[in-house]
Every structure is written in C-alpha cells, then in structure tokens.
Amino acid sequence: MYYSSGNYEAFARPRKPAGVDDKTAWFVGAGLGNMAAAIFMIRDGQMKGDKITILEELKLPGGALDGIKYPKKGFVIRGGRELEDHMECLWDLFRSVPSLEIEGASVLDEFYWLNKDDPNYSLCRVTENQGQDAHSNKLFTLSEKAQKEIVSVIMATREQMENKTIEEVFTDEFFKSNFWLYWRTMFAFEPWHSALEMKLYLHRFLHHIGGLPDLSALKFTKYNQYESLVLPMYRWLLDQGVTFLFEHEVTDIQFDISEGRKQATRIDWVTRDGEVGGVDLTENDLCLVTIGSLTENSDDGDQHTPAVIKDGPAPAWDLWRKIAKKSDDFGRPEVFSSDISKTKWESATVTTIDERIPAYIEKITQRSPFTGKVVTGGIVTAKDSSWLMSWTINRQPHFKAQKPNEVVVWVYGLFVEKEGDFVKKAMQDCTGEEITQEWLYHMGVPVDEIPELAANAAKCVPVMMPYVTSFFMPRQAGDRPQVVPEGSVNFAFIGQFAETTRDCIFTTEYSVRTAMEATYQLLDIERGVPEVFNSTYDIRYLMKATTRLADGEAVHIPGPNFIKGKLLDKLDNTQMGQLATDFGLFPEHGDTKARPRHDDAIA
Structure with missing residues (x-):
C-alpha cells in the first residue's frame, strides 16, 4: 500500500488482484468503516459481493451514523457530521455510491450540487445573555x-x-x-x-x-446522516449480494500467532436469541474488525425520563479487551475506556411541533427554518451556559418522515454534571422536557413562557453517551493498533481506534481512510490511497493561518526600526516577500497594521 495525490492516481482503475476469487471477507460491525471497506473490496478489489458477510450487534447498519424515529419518543440523532471539501477517501467512496433521490447521480454528485446551491455559513455563532448575539466580530x-x-x-x-x-x-x-x-x-x-x-x-x-468563526468551512448533507449516507451504501451493498447478519454480537476472535506471522482463525458470536455460533477462518478468509465504539452503551431518555449512564458491560469494548490480551500489537483499550467521567457527554434531539419556538429560532439565526435551506449553518454556542450548551438546525426536513410544521434541533452540552441556569439540575439528570427548558432559556424565550412551550410545543429525546470522546484521551504510540498489524496475513482493524498517522480522528474521513488502507493492503490493490490534503505543508495556507490567528495584526519583528526596515526591503524583492505582503503577514513600512487580504488569496 502507498499514498498518492493527483488525478493520475485518483482516476486510475486498478487491475483485479491475484487470488481475489479464492477469498471471502467477514466484517465485525456494520458501521461506516466496514461498509466502506466492503464497497472498496467490490469496486477496487473486484471481489464478488456474495463473498462478503457483515456481522452487526444492532438491528440496522450505520453505527454512529444514526437517525431514527421511535414511535413514541420521536426523532433521535446522537450526533451530526461536519463535512468539508478535503475528505479525500470519503469522497472517493461516495463517487461510486448511487444517489437514492437523483437518477444517474452519485451521493457525491448530490452532495456537491446541494452545497453549491446552498452554501453553508453561520450568521450567529455565539450568544450570551439569553439569546443575544455575543458580537465576537469573528x-x-x-x-x-x-x-x-x-x-x-x-x-x-x-x-x-x-x-x-x-x-x-x-x-x-x-x-x-x-x-x-x-x-x-x-x-x-x-x-x-x-x-x-x-x-x-x-x-x-x-x-x-x-x-471557524462563521463555520463557512463546513458542508452538510440534505437529510440526517443515516438517510443521506448510510442507506445509499446499504442498498448498494445489498444489490451486490452482500450478506448482513444483524443482532449478531461477536464475542471473541481467535488468532494463530507465531514469530513474524499472525492469522485470524475463528470468529465467535451469539445471536439476540442466545444461539451460539461462529465461523472458522483460513488465510483466504479476511477478517476486518471495528474496535472500540464512541456510541457504545448509549442510552435514550424521553420527554419525561432522563437518559442514564450505562457503565456496565460494553460489548464493543469487551471484544477489543479480549483481542488485546492476545498480542501487544493489538492495542490498549483501557487507555480510552477506563474513565467515563472524562469521555462522556450528552446530546438531545428536540422536535418542535408548531411555529411558536421556530419564531425564536429565527431571531437568532436570521433565517426561517422552513425554507429547506441552511438554518444555523452549524452550531450556535451559548457561551454563558453552565452546561456550555450548543445547538444546531440543519436543513429541514432533517428526516423524510417529518411533518411540514416540525423542526428537528440537535442540542449538546460539554459540562453535563453542572447545574443548569434555568433548570437547577445537572444536564445528565434532566428529562427531555427539562433540557428543552434550558435550551429555550438560552434562546431568549421569556421565562414565564418556557414551561408551557417545553411541555406542549416540543418533544425531546436526551441521549447519554459514556464513550463519545474516548478517542481523545491522552495516548502514545502502540495504544492503538496499526490498521494491518505487522505479520497479519488475513485481518485488519478499522475505525477511530485503529492507527493511521495520516489523519485525525472523530471524522467520517478517518473511518473511511482506515477502511481503504485495510482493503488495499489485504487485497494488494495497485492504486494509491489518497494522501491527506497538504495545507500544513503549503506556505500560502501557513501565512494565511498566521495572519488569521493574529486577527489581522502584523507579525511583530523585534529590534530597532531601521533593522526591521532593511529586512523588509530585502524581503520585498523576493517571492517570499511578495507572498508575505499579499497575506498581510508584515506591515508596509511605517504601518502598524497588516494590510487586509481577500479570502481568495490562495486561489
């Protein structure tokens, strides 16, 4: 496997790998990473779909990319996905997945056109004093x-x-x-x-x-992540003959480990009905495992019931712990999963059911939530919230099943153990109705109207996630296993807790990148994995970021003015000097402020 950039590799189609017709593939987990790997195996590895089986503990695919309507509780999204132009592996994947809505288009086409027609940006990123714009001036x-x-x-x-x-x-x-x-x-x-x-x-x-201040860097899907991303993948994989075995909890994976060689030899599972089963693996039977889980043991409350912190057995983590005991190369799950107090936070899905609450939303966002276009443009943060509450409203309807007068809002708090400002309780102890009250308070709803609106104009489902930021825990090399551990002949680890030094976690891109790296290595696919966008190595982006971090102030050059003047004179006659001037990095001679530069300076 190797990394590449540019159209030469991006548009190339690899030849069929040797021996692929003799192989089968077994996936543990039906989240984004494993579904992506299955697609890469079929598209780039030319493996037949009927040779692929995906095992999943839940009743449906998607993992953390969720979006569902419960008959009595209402709509639920545990989180949202902030997407951007340079998710190279993700867009490489979705260029090949057909859209479910537009005939002849891919998911990427659909997404690209949507964000061309309705670009994302925020008109109010931060509020204070009960819904007042904090006027941070970016x-x-x-x-x-x-x-x-x-x-x-x-x-x-x-x-x-x-x-x-x-x-x-x-x-x-x-x-x-x-x-x-x-x-x-x-x-x-x-x-x-x-x-x-x-x-x-x-x-x-x-x-x-x-x-960052106006979130113009972000792009979003038309609907929730399940309907916009997961369902198209699932339908395509089913069409290719892939088998999904839902309500199958994988309890262990056996390995044959010797010097310089590691082979997965068996997958053990138990079904929802308690039936014990498994499959023996040869070196031609590939085993791709999603290890760890940010949404494991999530608990849903409802309008009148708080979500609870589930700190008992956690199947995804328990499986990784069993695997890790078999080799030092398989990572250290305890680094990430041993302190729920530092890895938890809570989100809530609020569904408004008439136009009273949306009227307050429009005052802050300066946009009607009923137009089908961008509303908040990303999260709005109440900076003086005791919970450090943020909320967002994506394009509506966010679910195809929404009624015309409904608006789905996602709310989350980082300080779930602190007492609220209106509801004098910790967020983690609050019902959906109480979380809605706190949100309405920070939206500027008059306090005498809050209880009635929270009770009768909205329905809220809180979700507690004990491990949601577990991958952010301090770590060192070896705490996460390599995507394909040294000596592996038929297995790989996929997802946020597998190690690739090429990207950062908590993104859809990371899951898909690990999937692509795993597939290309195990099948020896002769095409480069797209390199991460190289802005950190581009002097233009470095200069632009330097100026932006200083809020447009020129870089301070120490020393006497006549020496600074001579230095700037020297730079003026070089390409570097021209770039520095273009990006306002240094002042003009005698100036104390950097010269402003339009955002298209890097074009």
Whole structure:
C-alpha cells in the first residue's frame, strides 16, 4: 500500500488482484468503516459481493451514523457530521455510491450540487445573555503568548505530545480566547484531552482556520446522516449480494500467532436469541474488525425520563479487551475506556411541533427554518451556559418522515454534571422536557413562557453517551493498533481506534481512510490511497493561518526600526516577500497594521 495525490492516481482503475476469487471477507460491525471497506473490496478489489458477510450487534447498519424515529419518543440523532471539501477517501467512496433521490447521480454528485446551491455559513455563532448575539466580530482574541503556544504545538514532534493533555501545553491566556471557545465547541475538546490529537487537528484543518468563526468551512448533507449516507451504501451493498447478519454480537476472535506471522482463525458470536455460533477462518478468509465504539452503551431518555449512564458491560469494548490480551500489537483499550467521567457527554434531539419556538429560532439565526435551506449553518454556542450548551438546525426536513410544521434541533452540552441556569439540575439528570427548558432559556424565550412551550410545543429525546470522546484521551504510540498489524496475513482493524498517522480522528474521513488502507493492503490493490490534503505543508495556507490567528495584526519583528526596515526591503524583492505582503503577514513600512487580504488569496 502507498499514498498518492493527483488525478493520475485518483482516476486510475486498478487491475483485479491475484487470488481475489479464492477469498471471502467477514466484517465485525456494520458501521461506516466496514461498509466502506466492503464497497472498496467490490469496486477496487473486484471481489464478488456474495463473498462478503457483515456481522452487526444492532438491528440496522450505520453505527454512529444514526437517525431514527421511535414511535413514541420521536426523532433521535446522537450526533451530526461536519463535512468539508478535503475528505479525500470519503469522497472517493461516495463517487461510486448511487444517489437514492437523483437518477444517474452519485451521493457525491448530490452532495456537491446541494452545497453549491446552498452554501453553508453561520450568521450567529455565539450568544450570551439569553439569546443575544455575543458580537465576537469573528475575532480569535488570541494574545501573542497564546499564538506562540499554538505554533509550539504545531512545531512539536508527535513524541513530544504523547501522553500530554491540552492543559499541559496551553496556559490561561489561550483558554480565555474566542479561538478556544470556537474550537472546543466545534470539535468537543476538553482541557484534559489529548495534546497530540489537538496537534493533529491543527495540522489537518489548517486551511479552515479562517472559517471557524462563521463555520463557512463546513458542508452538510440534505437529510440526517443515516438517510443521506448510510442507506445509499446499504442498498448498494445489498444489490451486490452482500450478506448482513444483524443482532449478531461477536464475542471473541481467535488468532494463530507465531514469530513474524499472525492469522485470524475463528470468529465467535451469539445471536439476540442466545444461539451460539461462529465461523472458522483460513488465510483466504479476511477478517476486518471495528474496535472500540464512541456510541457504545448509549442510552435514550424521553420527554419525561432522563437518559442514564450505562457503565456496565460494553460489548464493543469487551471484544477489543479480549483481542488485546492476545498480542501487544493489538492495542490498549483501557487507555480510552477506563474513565467515563472524562469521555462522556450528552446530546438531545428536540422536535418542535408548531411555529411558536421556530419564531425564536429565527431571531437568532436570521433565517426561517422552513425554507429547506441552511438554518444555523452549524452550531450556535451559548457561551454563558453552565452546561456550555450548543445547538444546531440543519436543513429541514432533517428526516423524510417529518411533518411540514416540525423542526428537528440537535442540542449538546460539554459540562453535563453542572447545574443548569434555568433548570437547577445537572444536564445528565434532566428529562427531555427539562433540557428543552434550558435550551429555550438560552434562546431568549421569556421565562414565564418556557414551561408551557417545553411541555406542549416540543418533544425531546436526551441521549447519554459514556464513550463519545474516548478517542481523545491522552495516548502514545502502540495504544492503538496499526490498521494491518505487522505479520497479519488475513485481518485488519478499522475505525477511530485503529492507527493511521495520516489523519485525525472523530471524522467520517478517518473511518473511511482506515477502511481503504485495510482493503488495499489485504487485497494488494495497485492504486494509491489518497494522501491527506497538504495545507500544513503549503506556505500560502501557513501565512494565511498566521495572519488569521493574529486577527489581522502584523507579525511583530523585534529590534530597532531601521533593522526591521532593511529586512523588509530585502524581503520585498523576493517571492517570499511578495507572498508575505499579499497575506498581510508584515506591515508596509511605517504601518502598524497588516494590510487586509481577500479570502481568495490562495486561489
């Protein structure tokens, strides 16, 4: 397997791998990663679909990419997916999956046209004082010291960031900035999370630094992630003859491990009815396993019942623990799953059922939620919320089954143990109705109207997720196994807890990248895996980010003015000097401010 960039590799079709007709494939889990790997096996590996079986503990595919309507509770989405242009593996996948809505189009085509016609951006990213625009003016408010700390993290080696927390590499000046507010609420980072992952995120999304305040860097699907992404994949795989075995919990995987060679030899499972089964594997039977799970043991409450923290047996984690005991190369699941207090948060799906609450929504978003177009443009954060509550409304309807007068809202809080500002209870102890009350309070609804609206104008389903940010826990090399461990002849690990140094986690792209790497290695597919977009190595993006982090201020050059003038004179006559001037990195001679530069400077 190798990485590549450019059209030469992107448009190439690999030849049929030797021996593929003699192989079968067994997948543990029917989430995005494994479904993507199955598609790559069929499309690029030219394996017949009837040679592929996918085992899934749940009743339906999709894993964390969910979206469902319960008959009595209402609509539920545990989370949303923030997408962007440069998810190279994801879009490589969806260019081949047919749209369910547009004849002759792919899912990628459908998504591309949608976001061309209705580009995403936020008109109100942060509120305070019960729904008032915080008027942050899109500034990051990073002090010079905080800017230097960001640069230090970017310049550090991976090894220097291992096992460190974010609060170990940044000081209070950074944590008081708007940048941290934007960053933590968009990506769900906490100060005790991994400094290494913070570093990887800075590298990965350097080209989107400027889009953090208005979320213009993001793109979204037409409907919820299940209907827009999972269902098209599922239908296509069924059409290819792939077998899905739902309500099959894999309890163990056996391996034959010797010096320099590792082979998966058996998958054991139990069905929902308690029937014990399994399959023996030869070296021609491939085994691809999704390890760990951010949504494992999720619990749904309802309008009148809080969600609960389920800290008992967790099948996905228990399976990885069993596997990890068999080789030091199979990772250390306890690093990620041993402290629920640091990996949990709660979300809630609010469905409004008349136009009273949407009227308050429109005051903040400056858009009607009933147009079918972008509404919030991403999350809106109530910066003075005790729960650090954020909420978002994607294009409506968010579910095809919605009624015309319904609006589906996703709400989440990072501080679930703190007492609310209107509801004097911790978020984790609140019913759906109480969470709705707190949300309405931070939307500026008059306090005397809140109880009645929460009770009669909306229905809310809270969801507690004990492991939702488990992959952000501080880690070191070896804590996550390689996608294809050294010596493996027929198995791979897929998903957020498998290690590829090429990307950052908590993205759909990461799951699909691990799937592609696994498939291309196990089948020896002669096509490059798309390299991560290289903005972190592009001097233009580096200069643009530097200027943006400083809120347009010029870079301070120490020393006497006549020396600075001579330095700038020298730079003016070089290509680097022209770039620095174009991006406002240095002031004109005698100026104290950098010159503004349009966002299209990198075109």
